[in-house]
Amino acid sequence: MTLACRNGRSDSLVLEGRVVAPAQGIDDTLRITVTDGVISAIESGGTGTAGAVVAPAFVDPHVHLRSPGREDEETLRSGTEAAAAGGYCAILAMPNTDPIVDSASVLGALVERAREEAAIPTGFMASISKGQQGEELTEMVELARAGAVAFTDDGKPVTSAGLMRRALQYGALTKFPLALHCEEPSLSRGGHAHEGAVSAELGLGPYPSAAESVMVERDCALAELEHRPIHVMHLSARESVEAVERAQEAGVPATAEVTPHHLVLTDEAVRSLDPNVKMNPPLRSAEDRSALVDALRRGAISCIATDHAPHARHEKDVPFEDAPFGVTGLETAFSALYTHLVLSGQLTLETLLERMSSGPARAFGLDEPRIEVGARANLVVLDLDAEWTVTEEGFRSLSVNSWLLGETLRGRVVQTIADGRVVYAA
Amino acid sequence: MSELRPPAAPRRHLLAIGDLDSVDVERILETARALAASLDREVKKLPTLRGRIVVNLFYESSTRTLASFELAAKRLSADTMSLRSAGSSVDKGESLKDTALTLAAYDPDVIVIRHPSIGAPQLVARNTDAHIVNAGDGKHQHPTQALLDLYTIHAALGRLEGVHVAVVGDVLHSRVARSLVQALRIVGARSTLVGPPTLIPRGIEALGCEVSTDIATIGDADVIYVLRMQAERMAAGEAFVPSLREYTAEFGVTPERVRPGQVVMHPGPMNRGVEIDPRVADSDVALVADQVRAGLVVRMAVLYDLVVERPASASGTTVDVSGEGEFFPALAGSSHGEVS
Numbered sequence: 001m002t003l004a005c006r007n008g009r010s011d012s013l014v015l016e017g018r019v020v021a022p023a024q025g026i027d028d029t030l031r032i033t034v035t036d037g038v039i040s041a042i043e044s045g046g047t048g049t050a051g052a053v054v055a056p057a058f059v060d061p062h063v064h065l066r067s068p069g070r071e072d073e074e075t076l077r078s079g080t081e082a083a084a085a086g087g088y089c090a091i092l093a094m095p096n097t098d099p100i101v102d103s104a105s106v107l108g109a110l111v112e113r114a115r116e117e118a119a120i121p122t123g124f125m126a127s128i129s130k131g132q133q134g135e136e137l138t139e140m141v142e143l144a145r146a147g148a149v150a151f152t153d154d155g156k157p158v159t160s161a162g163l164m165r166r167a168l169q170y171g172a173l174t175k176f177p178l179a180l181h182c183e184e185p186s187l188s189r190g191g192h193a194h195e196g197a198v199s200a201e202l203g204l205g206p207y208p209s210a211a212e213s214v215m216v217e218r219d220c221a222l223a224e225l226e227h228r229p230i231h232v233m234h235l236s237a238r239e240s241v242e243a244v245e246r247a248q249e250a251g252v253p254a255t256a257e258v259t260p261h262h263l264v265l266t267d268e269a270v271r272s273l274d275p276n277v278k279m280n281p282p283l284r285s286a287e288d289r290s291a292l293v294d295a296l297r298r299g300a301i302s303c304i305a306t307d308h309a310p311h312a313r314h315e316k317d318v319p320f321e322d323a324p325f326g327v328t329g330l331e332t333a334f335s336a337l338y339t340h341l342v343l344s345g346q347l348t349l350e351t352l353l354e355r356m357s358s359g360p361a362r363a364f365g366l367d368e369p370r371i372e373v374g375a376r377a378n379l380v381v382l383d384l385d386a387e388w389t390v391t392e393e394g395f396r397s398l399s400v401n402s403w404l405l406g407e408t409l410r411g412r413v414v415q416t417i418a419d420g421r422v423v424y425a426a
Numbered sequence: 427m428s429e430l431r432p433p434a435a436p437r438r439h440l441l442a443i444g445d446l447d448s449v450d451v452e453r454i455l456e457t458a459r460a461l462a463a464s465l466d467r468e469v470k471k472l473p474t475l476r477g478r479i480v481v482n483l484f485y486e487s488s489t490r491t492l493a494s495f496e497l498a499a500k501r502l503s504a505d506t507m508s509l510r511s512a513g514s515s516v517d518k519g520e521s522l523k524d525t526a527l528t529l530a531a532y533d534p535d536v537i538v539i540r541h542p543s544i545g546a547p548q549l550v551a552r553n554t555d556a557h558i559v560n561a562g563d564g565k566h567q568h569p570t571q572a573l574l575d576l577y578t579i580h581a582a583l584g585r586l587e588g589v590h591v592a593v594v595g596d597v598l599h600s601r602v603a604r605s606l607v608q609a610l611r612i613v614g615a616r617s618t619l620v621g622p623p624t625l626i627p628r629g630i631e632a633l634g635c636e637v638s639t640d641i642a643t644i645g646d647a648d649v650i651y652v653l654r655m656q657a658e659r660m661a662a663g664e665a666f667v668p669s670l671r672e673y674t675a676e677f678g679v680t681p682e683r684v685r686p687g688q689v690v691m692h693p694g695p696m697n698r699g700v701e702i703d704p705r706v707a708d709s710d711v712a713l714v715a716d717q718v719r720a721g722l723v724v725r726m727a728v729l730y731d732l733v734v735e736r737p738a739s740a741s742g743t744t745v746d747v748s749g750e751g752e753f754f755p756a757l758a759g760s761s762h763g764e765v766s
Contacts (some may be wrong), residue, residue: 031605073528195628195629196628196629197631197633199627199629200628201630201632202566203564203565203601203604206627273642275545276513295737314521317523317549318522318543318549319545319546319563321545321546
């Protein structure tokens with residue numbers, strides 16, 4: 001597994017406060033000593049400030065860094081600094097760049113650049129098909145040797161069932177999962193909003209739940225046939241959750257992720273016609289949203305992924321129907337979910353922290369951020385009492401297409417330690 | 427608590443028919459009727475909007491809507507400009523936002539916009555200080571069409587409350603249908619959408635209408651409202667019905683399907699022989715020409731209402747519809763419009 005970031009000195013520091021590490025069964029007031037980037041002591045009886053929580057840092061399995069090709073929207077530097085500010089100690093970047101990450105040379109150049117620029121360890125996915133055209137497989141073995149951490153055609157579905165089966169078969173030569181953007185294009189074509197009362201009233205092209213769920217069903221069936229792991233990305237519909245759970249019960253090694261915006265918003269938000277609530281898959285009904293929250297609670301969905309998708313201002317400052325899909329999320333994920341799900345009693349803090357850290361790390365075979373003596377320090381310090389307002393000026397990301405602009409949130413990341421280094425301090 | 431004060435009046439727009447309540451609709455229709463009476467009697471031009479600027483910004487081809495907005499503004503003595511996407515800086519790739527900012531520099535009072543994309547009027551409203559009138563945005567809304575349809579129905583039947591309108595055809599792609607169904611609900615009328623299942627959007631019942639796939643149900647209605655069947659919906663691989671021939675056979679409005687006492691409406695342009703039989707289109711029960719005439723006075727009323735009128739709750743201003751004297755509703759208390 002190759003995660004790359006710029007070199008630097010490991011830090012030594014002491015953190016005190018309420019420590020919550022669900023995977024290690026810790027919820028206690030402790031003092032954590034970090035020496036040269038390694039947790040060297042964990043003692044009881046620290047003091048710490050009220051509201052302060054120390055937890056394993058977050059892992060985001062779904063980030064668009066827009067490099068190479070759209071460095072006006074995000075760079076490795078800006079995107080990873082945004083991630084550090086969001087409490088992340090590792091992220092995985094999508095390959096739908098320009099050029100597409102479909103060859104060892106493009107991938108190698110990215111890994112090299114990450115060693116110069118990335119503030120936190122960053123992994124790169126390679127595409128499943130050449131040019132993401134859905135026709136020919138990429139050289140998956142060579143890409144894996146060059147450092148790919150997984151394979152995905154994210155942004156586009158693998159439309160051909162035959163090619164998907166072949167990708168699962170041939171992909172067995174690598175140990176990495178396929179991460180799948182499930183969308184049946186003949187059902188989603190022209191779609192701008194969830195098919196339902198809101199799209200009917202607004203006249204927006206309907207994007208039915210079935211456009212996602214029939215593809216989830218297909219890919220689960222193929223994964224079962226080939227006994228290969230799949231990771232289903234950005235689930236949005238109740239029917240898709242049910243399909244993933246049926247597959248998991250049948251023994252298919254399928255994991256799934258959900259985004260903060262699908263966990264918080266419904267298609268009612270689209271009535272504003274604000275381009276910052278336009279994403280693919282679209283925001284769905286209240287029933288879908290609660291199915292996603294339930295599945296996250298149960299663990300059927302084990303990962304929270306931002307699908308951080310930066311877009312240039314001028315590309316989003318257009319009529320809703322003309323705007324591209326996607327919103328940013330790295331710098332707001334924890335606060336948005338703490339405010340909307342934890343404080344409202346829909347999710348415990350422990351579950352939120354687990355699904356933002358251990359869950360995604362496990363799904364992609366990454367080292368889990370742990371709070372134990374001898375582990376590299378991957379820690380986030382949170383102030384649960386802090387209140388802050390999301391503004392354009394506050395972002396480290398080069399793009400400002402956030403669905404939370406103007407909103408006041410509770411809970412804030414105050415310090416992030418990634419791979420033994422302090423990478424963010426408020 | 428502090429005393430209650432009326433909030434500062436926000437800039438008023440007509441972006442969607444849902445921006446209006448029944449009081450607003452009734453006020454606009456009353457104004458339109460007063461204007462119609464005045465135009466019948468007097469010179470065709472009123473000084474009401476003298477010195478005001480009305481810009482028509484049309485990104486889609488249009489005959490009747492653009493013509494009636496232009497004429498409406500001129501009959502109210504406004505200075506008008508009409509810009510079309512063809513032959514303008516839009517051709518050179520200018521964004522809608524920049525076009526809006528450019529127009530805003532002239533400080534227009536009203537911008538009337540038609541655009542193929544849903545959300546375009548909202549974008550212009552965010553970027554200018556003008557009152558925005560949506561003259562059609564994609565498949566979303568066409569509120570002045572709905573108002574002129576209400577005006578026409580009222581003129582023909584003498585009432586709106588309790589009237590039953592059957593809307594027939596391609597509802598899925600129709601901003602006219604969406605606006606009309608909501609408008610009918612606002613005034614206490616009923617609507618039933620009739621068409622093949624592929625052209626009725628899933629979830630539309632939430633607007634308070636009924637849905638039927640049986641053309642015979644139009645027999646229950648007072649008004650048959652025929653929607654245009656757009657040929658581009660028949661593109662290869664994208665066809666919503668197997669053929670126009672079958673559509674016409676199953677859903678065309680023919681003399682046999684119209685019962686005595688019913689009236690027939692169509693927003694135009696008509697596809698004779700497709701969604702409407704020419705014998706129906708040319709018969710006395712067809713109100714198509716009335717709709718076009720209503721379009722002029724209703725759009726005059728909308729311009730007047732946005733620029734001059736304040737919501738009744740805020741000011742109590744009423745329009746003089748007594749029939750006495752000339753129609754100069756704008757002059758009282760206005761710094762504009764000195765008549766020379």
